[in-house]
Amino acid sequence: MSKIHVTTTVNGDETEFLCDPRETLLDVLRDRLNLTGAKEGCGTGDCGACSVTIDGRLVCSCLVLGAEAEGKEIATVEGIAEGDTLHPLQRKFIEHAALQCGICTPGILVAAKSLLEKNPNPTETEVRYWLAGNLCRCTGYDKIIRAVMDAATEMREAS
Numbered sequence: 001m002s003k004i005h006v007t008t009t010v011n012g013d014e015t016e017f018l019c020d021p022r023e024t025l026l027d028v029l030r031d032r033l034n035l036t037g038a039k040e041g042c043g044t045g046d047c048g049a050c051s052v053t054i055d056g057r058l059v060c061s062c063l064v065l066g067a068e069a070e071g072k073e074i075a076t077v078e079g080i081a082e083g084d085t086l087h088p089l090q091r092k093f094i095e096h097a098a099l100q101c102g103i104c105t106p107g108i109l110v111a112a113k114s115l116l117e118k119n120p121n122p123t124e125t126e127v128r129y130w131l132a133g134n135l136c137r138c139t140g141y142d143k144i145i146r147a148v149m150d151a152a153t154e155m156r157e158a159s
Contacts (some may be wrong), residue, residue, distance in 0.1 A: 006028075006069050009072070011150045022065070025062075038051070041135070046135070048108070049106070050136060053114055055073050056114075076110065080110070089112065089116070093144075111128075116148075116155060
């Protein structure tokens with residue numbers, strides 16, 4: 001089967017790759033572009049560990065074909081920090097101990113950033129609803145929710 005040439009933007013950088021027409025975006029990110037932040041937890045779009053945004057829309061990269069990235073803007077967890085400066089969400093996750101094994105953390109960070117871009121002042125219920133597609137077996141979610149709420153407050157105060 002012939003490979004497909006794809007030109008896209010990943011974390012602000014124009015990127016090109018060749019992929020099999022059946023290859024998922026998750027596999028392309030991890031195996032072709034060496035962006036290993038997104039994890040394969042389930043492969044069926046149920047856990048959110050592979051969450052990325054495509055043109056600002058939160059998606060499970062295991063459910064998107066790499067070829068569908070053509071001409072799109074992809075954002076992954078690797079693009080959240082600005083150089084060596086952590087994003088407020090990343091700092092708050094550390095401060096609140098909102099991570100443990102790390103499998104779910106990249107997807108939750110991408111999802112939380114997506115939420116705060118759309119709604120900078122979410123209620124706790126809205127945060128819980130938005131992150132419902134991201135499963136975590138370690139933390140029990142309370143620390144995650146507190147970290148997101150704290151980051152939202154800090155980000156509002158900074159702007």
